[in-house]
Amino acid sequence: MTDYLAARRSADTLELRLRGEWRALRLKEIGAELTALDLTGVRRLVIATQDLALLDLSSAWRLREFIATAERVGAAVSFSGARPERLQILDDALARVAFQHPGAPAHESHIEPVTALGRHVVIMARDARAGLAFLGRVALTALAAAASPRRLRPIAIARHVYDTGVTAIPIVALIAFLISVIIAFLSAQQLQKFGAEIFVVDLVTIGVLRELGVLLTAIILAGRSGSAFAAEIGAMCLNEEVDALYATGADPFELLVLPRILGLMIALPLLTVIADVIGLAGGALLCRFLLDIPLTQYLHRVSESIGPMTFWVGVLKAPVFAVLIGLAGVYRGLQVRDSSRELGRLTTVAVVQSIFVVILADALFAVLFMEIGI
Amino acid sequence: MTPPAPVILEVRRIVNRFGGQVVHDGLDMQVYAQDVFGIVGASGAGKSVLLRTILGLQHPQSGAVLIGGRNLAQLSDAELRAVKADYGATFQAGALYSALTVLENVQFPMIEHLQLPAEARAELAMLKIRLVGLPADTAGKYPSQLSGGMVKRAALARALALDPQLLFLDEPTSGLDPISAAAFDGLLQQLHQQLRLTVVMITHDLDTIFRTCNRVGVIVDRRMEVDTLARIVDHPHPWIQAYFHGERARAREERDGA
Numbered sequence: 001m002t003d004y005l006a007a008r009r010s011a012d013t014l015e016l017r018l019r020g021e022w023r024a025l026r027l028k029e030i031g032a033e034l035t036a037l038d039l040t041g042v043r044r045l046v047i048a049t050q051d052l053a054l055l056d057l058s059s060a061w062r063l064r065e066f067i068a069t070a071e072r073v074g075a076a077v078s079f080s081g082a083r084p085e086r087l088q089i090l091d092d093a094l095a096r097v098a099f100q101h102p103g104a105p106a107h108e109s110h111i112e113p114v115t116a117l118g119r120h121v122v123i124m125a126r127d128a129r130a131g132l133a134f135l136g137r138v139a140l141t142a143l144a145a146a147a148s149p150r151r152l153r154p155i156a157i158a159r160h161v162y163d164t165g166v167t168a169i170p171i172v173a174l175i176a177f178l179i180s181v182i183i184a185f186l187s188a189q190q191l192q193k194f195g196a197e198i199f200v201v202d203l204v205t206i207g208v209l210r211e212l213g214v215l216l217t218a219i220i221l222a223g224r225s226g227s228a229f230a231a232e233i234g235a236m237c238l239n240e241e242v243d244a245l246y247a248t249g250a251d252p253f254e255l256l257v258l259p260r261i262l263g264l265m266i267a268l269p270l271l272t273v274i275a276d277v278i279g280l281a282g283g284a285l286l287c288r289f290l291l292d293i294p295l296t297q298y299l300h301r302v303s304e305s306i307g308p309m310t311f312w313v314g315v316l317k318a319p320v321f322a323v324l325i326g327l328a329g330v331y332r333g334l335q336v337r338d339s340s341r342e343l344g345r346l347t348t349v350a351v352v353q354s355i356f357v358v359i360l361a362d363a364l365f366a367v368l369f370m371e372i373g374i
Numbered sequence: 375m376t377p378p379a380p381v382i383l384e385v386r387r388i389v390n391r392f393g394g395q396v397v398h399d400g401l402d403m404q405v406y407a408q409d410v411f412g413i414v415g416a417s418g419a420g421k422s423v424l425l426r427t428i429l430g431l432q433h434p435q436s437g438a439v440l441i442g443g444r445n446l447a448q449l450s451d452a453e454l455r456a457v458k459a460d461y462g463a464t465f466q467a468g469a470l471y472s473a474l475t476v477l478e479n480v481q482f483p484m485i486e487h488l489q490l491p492a493e494a495r496a497e498l499a500m501l502k503i504r505l506v507g508l509p510a511d512t513a514g515k516y517p518s519q520l521s522g523g524m525v526k527r528a529a530l531a532r533a534l535a536l537d538p539q540l541l542f543l544d545e546p547t548s549g550l551d552p553i554s555a556a557a558f559d560g561l562l563q564q565l566h567q568q569l570r571l572t573v574v575m576i577t578h579d580l581d582t583i584f585r586t587c588n589r590v591g592v593i594v595d596r597r598m599e600v601d602t603l604a605r606i607v608d609h610p611h612p613w614i615q616a617y618f619h620g621e622r623a624r625a626r627e628e629r630d631g632a
Contacts, residue, residue, distance in 0.1 A: 024537040025459055028489045056537035057505075057569065058488075058498055089568050093504050238472075338518035341473035 002033050012043035014075070019051035024058035034066045045070045048080040060086035134331050138261070141253040153259045160263025164225040165271055171224075172217050176275035179216060180208050180282035188291055197291045201298055202305040204283035209306070213275040214268075214314040215362055218321035221268060222354040226329035229260050230350035233333030234343040242334070252334075261326035268322035269315050276314065309374045317365055321358045328354035379406040381443070382540060382572050383428070388437035390423055397423050398434070399596040405589075407539075410566055410573045412583045412603075414617065415593030421576045422466070424593070425544055428574075429463055430454070441540070459487045462533030463542040468525040470517040476503065476528045477513040483535040502531040507561055523554040527561070534565075543575035547582050559585045580618075580626055592617070 004026070006017040014037070022030055039045075045067075049055075055063070064087055067077050145151045187203045233256055236242050245252045280302065287293040293301075332350035336343050383405040390398040397420035405411045415421045426432040428439050430446055439446045441457055449457065462483075470479050480499040484490060490498070503513055506527040517525060526546055533541055546562070547555035559582050566573055566586070577583060583590060583603065591600040594613050601609065607618040617623070 024484075025456075025487060031490075031494075057501070057534075058537050061498060061501060062494075085568075090501070093501060338516060339472035 004030050004033050007037060009038075009042075012041055013046065014039070014042045014044070015046045015048065015080075017048045017051055018055075018063075019053070021054040022052065022059035022063070023054060023056045027058055027062060030059055031062055034062065039070055039073050039075065042070065042073065042075045045075040045077045046080055047077065049084055050081045052084070055084050055086050057086055057090070060084060060090055063087070064090055130335075131331065134334075135327070137253055138257055138327065141251065141258055145254060145258055151254055152262070153255065156255070156259035157263045157266070160260050161267050163228070164221060164260075164264050165267025168221060168224055168267070168271060169274060172220055172271050172275050173278045175216055175220060176208070176213060176279040177282040179212055180204055180279035181286050183207055183212070184283045184286040185290065188286070192291075198293065198301060200287060200291060201283065201293070201301040204287075205280065205302050205305050206310060208279035208283070209276055209310050209314050211314070211362070213279050214272045214317050214321065215358070217268060217271045217275045218318070218325065218358045219355055221264065221271070221322075222325045222328075222358060223351055225264060226325045226354040227347050227351045229326065229329030230333040230336075230347040231343065233330060234336030234346060237334060237336045238338075238340070238343060257330045257334075260330055261323060264322040264326045265319045268325075269318035272315055272318045276311070307374075313365075313369060313374060317362065320361060320365075324357045324361060325354040328357060379408055381405070382407045382409075382441070383574065384440040384443075385424070385428065386438045386440065388424070388427060388439070389435045390420065390427060390432070391435050396596055398427075398437075398593075400437070401593070401596065401598050403591050403598050403600060405572060405574055407572055408566075408570055409589050410562070410587045411575070412587035412590045413574065413576045413593065413598075414578070414583065414590055416613065419593040420596070421593060422544060425463075425542060425574075425576055429542065430458075455487075459483070459536050460538055461540040461542060462536065462538040464526070464529040464533045464544060464546060466544045466548065468517065468529045470525060470528055470532070472517050475514050475516055476508070476520070476531075479517070479528060480531045480535050483532065487536055499531075499535065502534050503528070505534065505565070506531045507557070522549050523551075523558070526550065526558060530561075534569075537569075539570075539572060541571050541573045543573065543577075545576055545578065547577065547579045552581070555579060555582065556585075558582075562586050580623055584626075 004018065004020050004022060006019065008015045008017075016037075047067075063084075070077055184200050184204050188197060188200045191197055191199055233242070236256070242252050242256070245255060284295060284298045287298050288295060329350045332346040332353070336346050381404050383403075385401060385403040388398045388401045389396075401424065403424075413421050413424065423432060427434050428441075430439070433447075441461065444453070444457065446454065446457065470476070471482065474482065477496065477499055480502050481495050484495050484498065488495070500510065500513060504510065508524060508527050508531065512520065512524060512528070517528070520528060530543075530546070533543075543562075547558050550558060562573065563586055565571060573586075575582075575587075587603050589600065590603050590606045591598045592606065592609070592611070592614050594611050599606065599609055599611060599614065606614065609615070
């Protein structure tokens with residue numbers, strides 16, 4: 001005697017009285033009770049349904065399976081009382097179409113690595129071509145917009161300068177401050193051994209102005225704005241908003257792509273200047289309190305160590321980084337199709353790629369500046 | 375009239391307010407077992423808000439929702455989970471999980487609520503897919519590959535995954551061509567009869583109402599007028615008159631009369 005059935009065995013007859021509510025949520029228990037039944041030697045299976053309060057479709061399916069098992073071992077199945085109509089519904093539904101499990105394709109090649117490699121190459125080639133086409137369209141749109149400034153969408157650009165620039169000031173300033181303090185501290189520890197503390201100022205100045213100010217700002221913006229671009233445009237793609245723009249004859253490149261990239265191109269150099277200033281201030285603070293270099297001496301040393309191009313080398317890199325970050329974010333956003341998972345994947349790709357290209361570009365700049373001797 | 379069936383869903387004096395805008399002001403509604411209950415109202419009258427309130431997605435300022443005689447606001451999380459497994463819902467745009475195939479979508483509630491071996495789950499899910507009249511090869515497709523009508527059917531299959539007694543449908547035939555909409559109505563009627571479901575649906579479609587609903591609730595003046603379909607059409611309220619006897623309704627009567 002269990003919750004869902006009572007079984008009585010006499011000789012070769014098994015009588016099952018079903019009872020209670022058979023519902024999908026109790027399928028596990030029902031299944032356990034049915035499998036626990038011993039069907040060996042059963043010639044006749046009688047199922048009584050008078051006490052059954054409810055039999056939903058899922059549990060009817062389980063009962064049907066059980067009946068099929070009983071018939072396989074050679075039992076004749078009959079019902080005392082009505083045969084549940086849910087079983088009939090199932091018979092009808094299952095008879096309509098044969099069961100097809102949509103599983104993996106049957107054919108599995110044994111040259112799998114080769115196929116995978118080939119597929120990968122084809123995908124990469126297509127990706128590269130699509131990327132090139134995207135670059136071309138952005139360039140064309142930019143040229144067209146330059147010809148008629150109204151199409152530059154100044155209000156949209158202003159919004160993106162605010163979103164990517166103004167709201168990023170606190171985090172950029174904080175990071176610039178901390179990084180310059182760390183550099184000053186580390187170099188002070190080493191240089192004190194030679195009594196050359198004053199060169200800490202040179203290190204901070206050149207390090208922050210030439211490299212770290214702009215690089216860190218770019219990386220922060222890649223994480224902040226590159227991801228925002230990809231997610232925002234990606235969600236618009238999913239929502240068919242981009243299609244709606246095309247349909248109204250508006251160019252998404254003019255409305256969505258260009259303002260973002262131009263906004264970032266304005267914001268990133270300005271943020272770099274802020275990062276430079278805060279970085280130098282951080283260095284000054286550490287020199288004053290750790291190395292007892294007074295502010296006037298610090299400033300004097302800064303102006304001595306600074307070359308004519310030191311500041312400009314950093315700031316000139318900023319718009320280039322901005323273009324790279326903006327392109328990566330927008331491009332990946334526009335690639336989003338079909339599903340929310342794609343949105344997440346491509347946002348990640350956008351951030352990873354924009355950080356990668358920024359660092360790559362920085363390395364190329366370093367080589368370039370070395371060659372032309374700045 | 376048939377003897378009264380037990381009340382399966384009850385909404386008691388619901389008040390919903392957004393800022394200064396009052397959407398529902400003491401709205402009452404009762405759904406009896408095996409009703410096909412149509413919720414009707416002007417755009418912006420608060421049909422979807424009502425459904426969201428019933429589904430527990432939105433907390434009313436006052437009033438209560440009772441499903442199977444139990445006040446949802448007073449249930450523990452575990453009890454609420456059990457109640458939620460007992461009803462199915464479809465949303466206006468389908469709300470299929472875009473990253474999952476149709477088969478995985480239908481299996482999803484089963485994974486959450488039933489402990490079943492994977493093959494049994496797949497087979498049950500296929501059964502539901504077939505039950506709503508989708509061809510078997512839709513099972514492996516993603517929502518973005520389906521037509522509007524198929525999305526509605528797939529959403530229905532997912533709502534039916536746990537064999538609920540109560541089904542909520544938000545505009546099940548909106549956006550479908552008349553033939554697909556009629557086919558969907560037929561499917562709904564068939565499921566209602568076969569599975570003895572109680573259905574609560576929001577709809578604008580007069581054809582759907584006349585083909586499937588036995589009782590109708592009309593949201594007017596922030597409350598609900600509930601009656602049988604045969605009697606509600608004679609309700610004196612001007613909006614209800616306009617709705618059931620307006621231009622579109624006349625066109626429908628002429629068409630069906632001819």
